[in-house]
Amino acid sequence: MxxxxxxxxxxxxxxxxxxxxxxxxxxxxxxxxxxxxxxxxxxxxxxxxxxxxxxxxxxxxxxxxxxxxxxxxxxxxxxxxxxxxxxxxxxxxxxxxxxxxxxFPTVCFDFASQLDYKILSGSKLFNTSFSDPALGTTTYGYLEIPRGEQTFYVADIGVSYGLMNKLALNSLTGYFVMIYRYVLRPLFASRLESSGHNFRGMFGWCRLEKTFKGSILILPDHLEQKVGYLAQNIQGLKKRYNARFMHLEDPDFEKYFAVYADDEIAARMLLTPAMMRYITRLRETFGHDMMLSFNKDTFYYAAAMPDGFLCLRKQALNNEHLLEQIYNEINLSCHVADELKLN
Missing domain, CATH: 1.10.287 (Helix Hairpins)
Structure with a gap:
């Protein structure tokens, strides 16, 4: 830097x-x-x-x-x-x-590539119910980061899912959902194109050298009792994936995160005291609520950024310090797996 x-x-x-x-x-x-x-x-x-x-x-x-x-x-x-x-x-x-x-001269960056639905679904960070309609996803920017024999991927995505999707497909409520999503929300949204999404922000993933048994979900702790897409997501995850809450002996970690896993032994083997300190430090450095998951041999992570991830913030147009902020956020998102020492 x-x-x-x-x-x-x-x-x-x-x-x-x-x-x-x-x-x-x-x-x-x-x-x-x-x-x-x-x-x-x-x-x-x-x-x-x-x-x-x-x-x-x-x-x-x-x-x-x-x-x-x-x-x-x-x-x-x-x-x-x-x-x-x-x-x-x-x-x-x-x-x-x-x-x-x-x-980032060595990073492949484009606006044309679209995120594969299977990758987003495999993260288990957005699918909250078997009865949900398919996830609606738009990719606004896409990064490929070569790292030795591996490749890391980070995207700026918008995702729509859950209750609003169900109501949109209903013949009685669909009209009002359309007015809300595409007429009212654009008046107040940070970005017009984000108004139809439940989630807009950063989503990354990479293959790991190790394979995990079951799924491990690390979610923002303070949102569980609130109303919103993350809160709905957390409640639905426990029903869909039989994910059980785990209590961990790290107050700093649990200040930010709650862990749900269907195999407690595998989760504890991953979430060592050192790993929890790394994740806590990553959250404090990034400055946004983060969601992380481990499923088989893949690590996924996401952070809500309503202003968009791979795009200009309006404050950056006359401020070089905010260009530096953009650099720091993108640079950190590209090195999450390295920061957590997963490979």
Whole structure:
């Protein structure tokens, strides 16, 4: 990290960062107008009859005369919004390629590769019930990190699953889920493309030299009693995989994590006092809630990052220190297995 001059890199990219920032502001302003219009249109379609009854049909017919020109205006705004979003994403992808080539010249980085569903399912970090619909996954960026004879993989993903997926497939509730996911949530989401997901963030995996018996799940402890995708996940995991809670004699580790395993002996052989200290130190260094799992010969890890993982944070556009933060997060995610001394 000492060989990278983040201030100089920020100055070199200042013009590109400024353009991306301007496009981000345009996209945000247009999105608010477009999504508010769509929400008002849904309300009008649902309750138009009540409006006609309250204002009278004559006044209602006068109101409807303005629908066509307003709709034409919406089409124009929606076209401008779509083009601005595409332009923003193209420029952000271009500058991220430049940043990645400067920071990690030996790492293979692209936006085209998609995560294999079997890999995500094999992690057991998102599948909470046999009755859940299939996981919906979008990959926003993908890293391949060669390390000797092994290859580590890290991706920026969005995942949708669980109750919202079930309701979306229901003929009665699907309409309201669509309004919530694709109309209301984009107004408040950190990133528009993340609004339809339960989870957005970093997901990595690698093959190990050893094979574990059963599955070992290490999950954020403080979220178990809360409402949210991680809390639902933790409750469902115990039912689906017969995972039992394990009490471990490390208060610092248990401040961050709860462990569930279907083979306690295998879990204790893995989670030695030294390993728990490594995991605790990793969590404190990374600064995000982390989920880890060991299944057969593969190690998986994930961290929620609503602003995205392999993309620009909006604060980084004028701050070289946040470019350094991006570097640290990506660098650490690429070395999780090394940090835990798994190979």
């Amino acid at each position: 000492s060989t990278i001059d983040f201030k100089n890199l920020s100055q070199q990219l200042r013009a590109e960062l400024s353009r991306v920032n301007n496009w981000r502001k345009i996209v945000r302003a247009l999105s608010i107008v477009v999504y508010l219009f769509v929400f008002c249109w849904f309300v009008f379609v649902l309750f138009g009859g009540y409006l006609a009854g309250s204002v009278g049909w004559e006044n209602y017919s006068v109101i409807t005369q303005y629908i066509f020109p307003v709709f034409i205006g919406f089409v124009v705004l929606n076209f401008a919004f779509s083009r601005s979003l595409v332009k923003f994403q193209e420029q952000e992808n271009d500058i991220m390629r430049n940043i990645m080539s400067a920071m």
